[in-house]
Amino acid sequence: MSGIVESVNIASTRGPATVIHRDPRDQKGPVSILFRPTATLVMDRKPFVGFGDGSLLIREALSEADGRGNDRFWGYLTTEASFAYLIQELQLLALVNDGFGVNFRVQWQSGAEETVIFTGGDLTDAGMSRSLALPGSALLTLSVVPPPVSFAGFHGLAWVGLLFVDLLLFLLTFHLLRRPQLLEHEVEARTQEIAAEKAALKNEIEARIKAESFLERSHGLLDSIFEHIPGMIVLKRVSDMRIARINRSAERILGRTRDLLTGRSNEEIYAPELADFLTQGDIRALAQPGLVELPVKRVSMPAATPRWIGYSKTVLRDRDGAPQYILEFGEDLTEREDLDRRLMEQLHFLEQLIEAFPGPVFSKDVAGRYLAVNAPFEEFIGKPRSDLIGKTVFDIAPEELARNYDAADRALLDAGGKQVYESQVKVADGSVTETMFHKAVFHSSDGSKAGIVGIALDISARKQAERRVANLNRVLMVLSEINHLIIHTRDRDRLLAEARRILQEKGGFPAVWIHVRQDSRSQFIADASIQQYAARICDEIENPERRCWPKRRLHCKALDCCNRDLSNELNKLGLQSLMHLPLRSGDIEWGDIGILGAAGQSFSEEEQSLLEELAGNLSFALDALSQEERRRAAENKFELSARVFENNSEGIIITDNDNKIVMVNKAFTTVTGYEPDEVIGKTPALLNSGRHNAEFFQQMSLALEQRGEWCGEIINRRKNGEEFPEWMTISLVRNDEGEVTNHVTVFSDLTARRKIEARVEFLAHYDSLTALPNREHFSNRLVEALADATDQGKRVAVIYFDLDRFKLINETVGHLAADNLLIEVSNRLILEARSKLDVARLGGDQFAVLIPNVDSVAQATQFVQRLQERLGQPFLNFLEQEIHISASVGISVFPEDGGDAETLIRNADSAMYGAIEDGGNTYRFFRQEMNERAAERVQLESRLHHALERGELAVHFQPFISTSSGRIAGAEALLRWHCPELGGYVNPSIFIPLLEEIGLIKQVGEWVLHQACAEIRSWRPLCAEALFVAVNISALQLNSDLPRQVAKAIADHGISPHQLEIELTESAIMRDTDHGIRMLHELKALGVQLSIDDFGTGYSSLSYLKRLPMSTLKIDRSFVMDTPDDAEAVSITRAILGLGHALHLKIIAEGVETAGQAEFLCHNGCDLLQGYYFSRPINAVEFARLLAETPTFKLPASSQRTLQLLRGNRLYG
Incomplete structure (x- = not known):
């Protein structure tokens, strides 16, 4: 079967293969058909049967219908079934295997030879045959011979075989004849597929047309690029190695047009060497893949400028990889090569230049x-x-x-x-x-x-020259500055110190010293770090046994001249050279200058000469200064002598050899009253008082002759006739020949000295204020009285007394008025005593009286009573104010209370302190237990000194209860002393006054202040409202440092200032009113509260109260304790409450111990209550527990109602 296959198989691979094909004579391709989408293929239903090579063919014509009834032949639809397929489908092999004989053949009606499709088995016997007429004048015949069997069953078997043969033929006929009808449907489907393919093919064709157009434009662009690329491009055919094409750059570089180069080989264009080089490059390009780089070559074409070309080649291959062209690139590197050549020349020049x-x-x-x-x-x-x-x-x-x-x-x-x-x-x-x-x-x-x-x-030589010049300039500058210093300095020490400084700082030397020797003394002017080395170097120079350095200018470069150890030590400090310059002026050696240089630092000859000149100038200056000093010393000595003579406090008389006065000083005139012109030319005899006889003056003359001097006391007479004692010294002045030329008399007026001696003698035994005998004189007088009493068998009474509240009086009225009071007291004592010598002032406000020859104790008692009565009379100060005083008196009697003066005095003193402890304004006779109490006081004072450091002091707190709520509003900080050695707690009324007496109150008071502030901070978590703490301040603490201490305590413990209240007594404030008020205002400025403690017991001056920046009044317990039963106490308390509220002050009542007192105070509008009725003073731990467990106290019900009424009627502050 021939033709162009235009479709794919549409049947099974095992069944018949059906194809659509064109007539070989028709040149129309599938593309032209696909461009006719309306075309439809139809079959004419008149199949033709034929045989091919080993197959059965059924062919049917196909026409193309245009829809208008005009059909046109287009091609064929052919179905091809292989004989093997038919044998398999008819199961002929199975029949043979079962013993049948089978013959399957095609017989042509035209008489042509039959075609056997299959034969097998035994066909010798007759069998059954059936034929099928096929289109195209052919018969398809199938003969089947059954296997041998018994005769009896033959007819049945024949019938079966016939049926079988008929069945086979039927199946074959149905299959073959039915096939065209099936194919019609396939053709229709295929026609639709072809239409779709035609549409797709059309789109593809359009795309290809566009691609061809783009390709055409691309070729144009590539041609343009090829032509205009700056590099040379040569395209050679591989087949003959000749140039197929070149670009414009190739024409330009090679200097030839393309018609002279196209079609030519390397050998026809280039010189042999270059042609061979390029041909070898072509061979390399064909042999190795990719781009082949060739060395740069010089191309010289006839009548063209030689060019340097860098070649590279590559091969262009077809689809099968066969080489078609060699693409040769050439880059004109002429300018680069020329540049490289020039650069190489320059480089060679530079190399020669550098070498040269x-x-x-x-x-x-x-x-x-x-x-x-x-x-x-x-x-x-x-x-x-x-x-x-x-x-x-x-x-x-x-x-x-x-x-x-x-x-x-x-x-x-x-x-x-x-x-x-x-x-x-x-x-x-x-x-x-x-x-x-x-x-x-x-x-x-x-x-x-x-x-x-x-x-x-x-630059070593240049540097060395620069250093030499710099060193010389530096030394010249040093020389200039030191010369300037020499001219303008007159102080030797300053000259040497400044010269050394200039040498070291301006000269740039690491170490410089100046060694000065004068009057067997040696002085080094040098830094402390170098001084010991300077001394050792000078010892080497001056040591006569090891004298190896000449005493002239010396320059030692290596410091190894003598002492190796010294040299090594200095080398470790970086010092390796020495310049030694003696300071010499004529025969005088003043000392030397030493300069130590650093490693490598040497001194040139010019430097050495300049430094030697500097040493000479300095030596000359030292010599000049020495002469100047001697001259100034002589002048100063003379001036000093004149100044001493003129300004001497002692009188001086200078007489000549004839004893005539030639000169006197100012003191002479001051002492004697004679002016110089009144006495010059006269003899000193004009001062003679006539109190000394001739023998006195003879002894004077004899002493002058023998010793050249006389001194002694003499009484002379002033110009006004007054005699005066003087101490006189007379000296002889002799000339170089030993002759007496002058007498110098120096005298001192002893009048003032005598008065001083008398005053000293008086003060040794008497009080300077009252002129009464002092303690020592009183003791001596007592010893005499005791001796007399012993001889006569009499008694002696010793009376000691102390003025009550004198300290307060002194601070209130001032020291002058207090001194006048003491003088008046002494006068009244003298009036009562038998003799002024029996009265003494022992110091301060303490006096003593001696009553000798006492007949009985009653006599001493009567004396004391009269004395107290006299002292009880008012005193008037300089302001005509009355001052009332009293005295505490102690009495000891000889011999009952002591057998010697010391014991009687001590016992009288003990008795006096007993009277003081009993409240004052009384007298006490000595008893033995008084000494015991005095010993206790000494022990108490000793323990108190160490109480704070031993932790024996503590701060207890007693709460303030608000009358409006019953809550704890604050507390008072109270100092307590627990001393195990004294048996436990010591009464505050005992140890607090003692703290003031021994000067510990300020230290302890500041400690209490800090303790209180610390506890305030610690109570914060326990209180809904902030508590305040009142701290008592002693009068001795009320000084200028108190505000600072309070501010520091507040800041250290981080509390609010209004949580701290400072309590002061009226008396503490009134000691120095102005100072006290000023301190209170400073405290108030800090934000703290201020309270007057024990109000009503002191001054209670309303004028001062108005001026005080107080916030609280505190009613003293002495008033509270008698309420509400005592009418006077009630009136006073109500008055204080009314006064306080009128002044807008908060009122605290202390000492509340009963419900009645609490009710009364609440009823009358008191703000805060304090006392044992609520709580005793407790330590900080117990107070914190109280805050946690009992923050509110129950007040009397009636008092609550009354207080509410009072406040409702605005009777409360």
Whole structure:
């Protein structure tokens, strides 16, 4: 079967294969059909049967219908069934296997030879045959011969076989004849598929047309690029290695038009060497894949400028990989090559220049590796360039220097530009030389930093010259400044100190000293750190046994002249040279100058000469200053003598050899009353008082002759005739020949001295204020009285008394008035005593009276009573104010209370303190138990000194109860002392006054203040409302430091100022009213509350009360304790409450111990209550427990109702 297959199989691979094909004579391709979407293929239903090679063919014509009834032949629909398929479908092999003989054949009616499709089995016997007429004049015949069986069953078997044959033929006929009808449907479906394919093919064709158009434009663009690319492009055919095409750049570079180059080979165009080079390149391109790079070659074409071309080649291959063309690229590198050539020439020139440069030159890359060096650099470093190229400074230099060089290079690369600096370099011989580096950054062609080029210049000689000049200039400047100092300085010590400073600071020397020797004394002017070395160096110079340094200018470079140990010590300090300059003026050696230099520092001859000149100038200055000092000393001595003579407090008389007065001083006139002109030319006899006889003056003359001096006391007469004692000294003045030229008389007026002596004598035994005998004189008088009483068998009474409340009086009325009061008291004592000598003032406000020869104790009692009566009479101060005083009196009697003065005095003192303890204004006779109480007091005082440090003091708190709510509103801080050695708690009325007496009250008071503030802070979590604490302040604490202490306590413990209340008594405030009020205002400014304690027991001055910035009044317990039963106490308490509320003050009543007192105070509007009725004073722990467990106290019901009424009627503050 022939034709062009235009469809795919539409039947099973095992069944007949059906194809649609065209007539071979029809040249229409499938594309033309697909462009006719309305075409439909139909069958003519007149199949033709034929046979192919091993197959059965059924062919049917196909026509193309246009829808208008005009059908046109298009092709055939052919079904091909292989014989193998038919044999398999008819199961002919199975029949043969079952013993049948089978013959399946096609017979042509035209008589042609039959075609056997299958034969098998035994066909010798007759069988059954059936034929099927096929279209096209052919018969399809199937003959079947049954297997041999018994005769009896033959007919039945024949019938069965016939049926079987008929069935087979029927199946075959149905299959073959039914096939065209099936194919009609397939053709219709295929026709629809073809229509869709035609539409798709149309779209594809349109896309291809567009692609061809784009390809055509691309070819044009590629042609344009090919022609206009700046590089040379040559396209060679591989087949004959001739040029197929070139671009314009090739024409330009080769200097030939394309018609002279196209179709030619390398050998026809280029010189043989170049042609061979390019041909070898073509061969390499064909042999290896990718782009082949060739070296740059010089191309010289006839009548054209030679060019340098860089070639590269690649091969263009077809789809099968066969090489078609060689594509040759050529880049015109003529300008680059010329530039490279010029650069090489310049580089060669630079290399020659660098080599010819006399100094070391080098270059490095950015990594610090040496790129090039010249021969001087090799000599400079001491290494050949082969050991330097590619190395860094870390490979050739010491590490420390290498780090410095590397840091400088990096800084230069970072900053760019140029760099010039000086450094030290280790050169070939191992020494380190001063070098100046000139460096600059060089760049690569792309502008990036490529490295550093530098020149190293040995500047050692220049540096040495600069240092020499600098050193000379420095020494000249030092010389100039010291010369200027010499001219303007007159003080030697300042001159030497400043000269040393200038030498060291301006001269730049590490250590300088100036050693001065004068009057066997040695002085070093130097820094403390170098002074010991200076002394040892000078000892070496001055040691006669080890004298190795001449006593002239000395320069020692290595400090190894003599003492090796000293040299080593100085070397460790970096000092290795010495310049020693003696200070000498004529024969006088003033000392020396020592200069220690650093390592490597030496002194040139010029410096040594200048320094030697400096030492000479300084020596001259010392000599000049010495002479000046001697001259000034002489002048000063003379001036001092004149000043002493003129201003001496003692009188001076100078007489000549004839004893005539030639000069007197001012003191002479002051003492005697004679002016100088009244006495000059006269003899000192005009002062003679006539109180001394001739023998007295003879002894005076004899002493002058023998000893040249006389001194003694003498009585002379003033000009006014008054005699006066004086102490006189007379001296003789002799000339160089020993002759007496003058008498110098010096005298002192002893009048004032005599008065002072008398005053001292008086004060030794008498009181300066009252002129009464003092304690010592009284004791002596008592000893005499006791001696008389012993002889006569009499008694002696010793009376000690102390003025009551004198301290308060002193602070109230002032010291002057208090002194006048003491004088008046002494006068009244003298009136009562038998003798003034029997009355004494012992100190302060204490007096003593001695009653000798007492007949009985009653006599002493009567004396004391009269004395107290006299003292009870009022005293008037200078303001005519009455002052009332009383006295506490103690009495001891000899011999009952003591046998000696000391015992009687001590016992009288004990008795006096007993009277004081009993309240004062009374007298007590001595009893033995008084001594015991005095001993207890001493012990108490001793223990109290250490109570605070031993932790024996504590602060207890007694609550304030609000009358409006019954709640605890605050507390009073109360000091307590628990001393185990004294048996437990000590009464505050005993130890608090003692604290004031022994001066501990300020320290303890400040401690109490801090304890109270600390507890206030600790109670915060226990109270819904902030509590306040009242702290008592002693009068001794009311000083200018108190506000600071209070402010510090508040700040240290972080409490609010209004939580602290300061309590003061009226008497404490009134000690110094103005000062007290000022302190209270300062405290008030801090925000604390102020309270007057024990109101009503002191001054209670309303004028002062109005001025005080108080917030609280506290009613004293002495009033509270008698309420409500005592009418007077009730009236006073109500008056205080009314006064306080009128002044808008808060009122606290202390000492509340009964319900009646509480009810009364609440009824009358008292704000806060304090007392044992609510709680005793308790420690801080117990108080905290009280706050937690009993924050509210129950007040009397009636008092609550009354208080509410009072406040409702606005009777409450």
